[in-house]
Amino acid sequence: MKPGDLTExxxxxxxxxxxxxxxxAPKKRAVIEAALLCFAESGYAATSTKAxxxxxxxxxxxxxxxxxxxxxxxxxxxxxxAARLIQPGLVEAQEIFAETEGNLEAKIARMMTxxxxxxxxxxxxxxxxxxxxxxxxxxxxxLQDSVIGGLIRFLDIALGxxxxxxxxxxxxxxxxxxxxxxxxxxxxxxRSMVAPGEWDDEAEIALMAGLLARGLKP
Amino acid sequence: MKPGDLTExxxxxxxxxxxxxxxxAPKKRAVIEAALLCFAESGYAATSTKAxxxxxxxxxxxxxxxxxxxxxxxxxxxxxxAARLIQPGLVEAQEIFAETEGNLEAKIARMMTxxxxxxxxxxxxxxxxxxxxxxxxxxxxxLQDSVIGGLIRFLDIALGxxxxxxxxxxxxxxxxxxxxxxxxxxxxxxRSMVAPGEWDDEAEIALMAGLLARGLKP
DNA sequence: CCGAATTGTGAGTAAGCACTCACTATCATG
DNA sequence: CATGATAGTGAGTGCTTACTCACAATTCGG
Numbered sequence: 318m319k320p321g322d323l324t325e326x327x328x329x330x331x332x333x334x335x336x337x338x339x340x341x342a343p344k345k346r347a348v349i350e351a352a353l354l355c356f357a358e359s360g361y362a363a364t365s366t367k368a369x370x371x372x373x374x375x376x377x378x379x380x381x382x383x384x385x386x387x388x389x390x391x392x393x394x395x396x397x398x399a400a401r402l403i404q405p406g407l408v409e410a411q412e413i414f415a416e417t418e419g420n421l422e423a424k425i426a427r428m429m430t431x432x433x434x435x436x437x438x439x440x441x442x443x444x445x446x447x448x449x450x451x452x453x454x455x456x457x458x459x460l461q462d463s464v465i466g467g468l469i470r471f472l473d474i475a476l477g478x479x480x481x482x483x484x485x486x487x488x489x490x491x492x493x494x495x496x497x498x499x500x501x502x503x504x505x506x507x508r509s510m511v512a513p514g515e516w517d518d519e520a521e522i523a524l525m526a527g528l529l530a531r532g533l534k535p
Numbered sequence: 536m537k538p539g540d541l542t543e544x545x546x547x548x549x550x551x552x553x554x555x556x557x558x559x560a561p562k563k564r565a566v567i568e569a570a571l572l573c574f575a576e577s578g579y580a581a582t583s584t585k586a587x588x589x590x591x592x593x594x595x596x597x598x599x600x601x602x603x604x605x606x607x608x609x610x611x612x613x614x615x616x617a618a619r620l621i622q623p624g625l626v627e628a629q630e631i632f633a634e635t636e637g638n639l640e641a642k643i644a645r646m647m648t649x650x651x652x653x654x655x656x657x658x659x660x661x662x663x664x665x666x667x668x669x670x671x672x673x674x675x676x677x678l679q680d681s682v683i684g685g686l687i688r689f690l691d692i693a694l695g696x697x698x699x700x701x702x703x704x705x706x707x708x709x710x711x712x713x714x715x716x717x718x719x720x721x722x723x724x725x726r727s728m729v730a731p732g733e734w735d736d737e738a739e740i741a742l743m744a745g746l747l748a749r750g751l752k753p
Numbered sequence: 754c755c756g757a758a759t760t761g762t763g764a765g766t767a768a769g770c771a772c773t774c775a776c777t778a779t780c781a782t783g
Numbered sequence: 784c785a786t787g788a789t790a791g792t793g794a795g796t797g798c799t800t801a802c803t804c805a806c807a808a809t810t811c812g813g
Contacts, residue, residue, distance in 0.1 A: 342790060360670045362580035366771060376792045381772060448669055451662065451728060452578045461729075495725050496718055496743065503717025510669060511679075525714065532746030560760060584801060594762045599802060
């Protein structure tokens, strides 16, 4: 999955929504696709239901038949992907920490690569999340509780082991997660929103992971 | 200036706008104040001119007398502060690099402290920028050209010296700036939007600066 | 203290908004 | 092929939106 590949990203979101809603009627599918792109491009508030219906080639009423309200449409796009962000993401992180050979830097790099791939796979939705999170408390709660809470609980244990074995200076899991996430999101924004073009993911991740690992050596 | 202090932040923005527009009529001042807070809380698109006028205690027509359109109102809030972000910010960075004793970590920490103070001083406006940047190409250009361009040109020279003297492994200025900015913005968001409360700025900045400096030692 | 500029407003207006409803088309199943 | 359910829609609904305008109040240099 390349960073700029919207088609596959839309397909991935559609699959996630379908898993949550059951088989999708064709026009319902079209609405989801159109809404996803409109919201990502212009933001939720600046997108009208008329604009979505036109882009989907559907009557405006069809949106409300399937989703009731505009706010519900947003939530039913975001929730299934958020759900996929939690469970499999956590399992993946745990596997990486268990499998990868002792080297902390390699573990961090593999986690970053995996999360970057996730962000690419659901690119338009990540864009929507970044835009709406500061003003939509409902989304705020959705992520805070499940995603971040779960990750921190896991990291607390994983980092604790590293610290106990003297491979890492003592650092609270939330702080570690915040710095790792900041760098990764900052990179994702730079690569896919600010200056799309030639980026060497492997080199950039190596730099960031190296920075973290070397900077946190005891 | 404490992180949560809105009153002083509003005053600072008002001063910046006044410097650009000349002496402000009292109701014009009230509109700026109200718009600033409304945009920061709910986003530009979700804020109606009626809501602004009510918060300002002003007739809706007064907004259009002074600012013409809603879009212009936003730009005339953002531009003066963006202007203050460029010139003085650059001079400040140069001074810090020139004054502070050889230690790269201390230089980075001082730069971070200064930029954090700036973000606090103009907190509501920073919030608006973070929300609107992805969907407003006009703001995008405003920052990209002047702020980032200028900073990178300066950093290129400053880092070049460090590298030449063997105190820093070779790293392109944009990459350095991106990582530094990501961590700092990530911290600012965590501290003033996600989980406001007790934060030890000095310790957090020391951690981030140490990470960068140690991670980038040759 | 006068006249002109500036500041401020109540009462609009047309277009756009999210959303409803009565109705038709499609389709799986007994 | 009849029937009930699901999918889809054109034509609205009332309300909100950004914005206008004629006119009133205030300010201020000459």
